Amino acid sequence: MLVSFTAEGRAFWGVVGEGGVIALSPDFPQWPGLREVIAAxxxxxxxEAAxxxxxxxxxxxxxYDIPIRDPEKIICVGVNFPDRNAEYRDGQEAPPxxxxxxxxxxxFNGHGAPLIRPPESAQLDYEGEIAVVIGKGGRRIPEAEALGHIAALTLCNExxxxxxxxxAKFNVTQxxxxxxxxxxxxxxxxxxxxAQILDVALTCRxxxxxxxxxxxxxxxFPVARQIAYVSTFTTLVPGDIIVTGTPTGAGARFDPPIWLRPGDVVEVEAEGIGLLRNGVADE
Known part of the structure; x- marks a missing residue:
């Protein structure tokens, strides 16, 4: 597993080893981050060097830092599981x-760092997801070729x-x-x-x-379709991240809702990808 991390105030990248990490960035000064590694x-x-x-x-x-520190784009897919669509209780079928x-x-924070709850709201919620990192860029990528544009997978708590x-009426940006x-x-x-993405178990605890x-x-909307659709309107470049959607069960859908509080621990896990663990803290 390739990781980005900070030690003694310095940014590194490398690979996970037994009991820690192996810094490789000093050996490859031409690549300041994993985005550049992927692009090259x-x-x-x-x-192999590790x-x-x-x-x-x-x-x-x-x-740990987020794996790609400076992606050009992070694009997230919403309402991408059947039961998730039903959670909205608006009587509408899944959109085309x-x-x-x-x-x-x-x-985003990295693995091990807390999710931060701001003073403006107590309604901090979790969404466990798999994210794909683009390795081969392109525009109007055919769906049949889309998986060939993926360089790597990671986990996301959205x-x-x-x-x-x-x-606001139409957006969720805030x-x-x-x-x-x-x-x-x-x-x-x-x-x-x-097989690493087609039918993989995803769990959030x-x-x-x-x-x-x-x-x-x-x-x-399977991952190949996501890549094809997104690349229709924007050029995907190496290091871009597509966060592929979360299953049903977020805290907002409980009655009453169950929001995250300081001291909670959230774990997102997927077969073959690993485990992302984060606590929760107030700002």
């Missing part, structure tokens, strides 16, 4: 086209301030972009086979209790 087609090279190397930073001596919105990198989602309200990571799992559980095979 260098993932296999750096993974073989036989010892850990340079032990657990506890560094903090996917709902999309954007998030800023600053709205933390949301629910009442701010409803501040509720989706509070600083450090979500999380992404721990790192990037290289994408080698369509809060304090050990399962809140969300589904499989990517039930998505209303």
């Amino acid at each position: 087609g260098g993932m296999d090279l750096v993974l 073989k036989g190397r010892v850990v340079t930073h032990r657990e506890g001596a560094f903090t 086209n996917m709902s999309l919105f954007v998030r800023f990198p600053r709205s 933390g949301t301030i629910r009442d701010w989602v409803r501040h 509720g989706k972009n509070w600083d450090r309200s979500g999380a992404m990571g721990p790192g990037l799992v290289p994408f080698r086979d369509p 809060v304090n050990g209790a399962v809140r969300q559980a589904d499989r990517t095979g039930r998505m209303l």
Whole structure:
């Protein structure tokens, strides 16, 4: 797994090793971040360079950053599971086209860092998701070729301030972009086979209790279609991230709603991708 991390005030990237991480960025100064590694087609090279190397930073001596620190775009897909559509209780069938919105990198923390609840609202919610990282850019990518444009997979907790989602009539930008309200990571799992995304179990737990559980095979808009659709209107470039949708079970859908509070621990897990764990803290 490729990771971005900070140690002693310095930014590094490298790979996960036994008991810590192996810093590789000093060996590849031409690539300041994993976005540049991906753009240059260098993932296999750096993974090979890690073989036989010892850990340079032990657990506890560094903090995880979001894997791609500076993506050009983070595009999120909303209402992408059948039961999730039913949660809205508006009597409408799933729409023919996917709902999309954007998030800023600053709205995410890395693995192990807390989701931050702002003083303006107590309605901090979780959304466990899988994210795909684009490796080969393109415009109007055919759906049949779309999975070939993925470089890696990671996990996302698409933390949301629910009442701010409803501040305007048609958009959700305000509720989706509070600083450090979500999380992404721990790192990037290289994408080698369509089976890594086609029918994968995705689970989100809060304090050990399962809140969300589904499989990517039930998505209303599969990942290949997401890439094809998004690339119709915008050019995808290496390092772009598509957050692919969350199952039913977010805190807003309980009666009464169950919001995240300081001290809670949220875990997002997916087969073959790993585990993203974050606490919750007040700003």
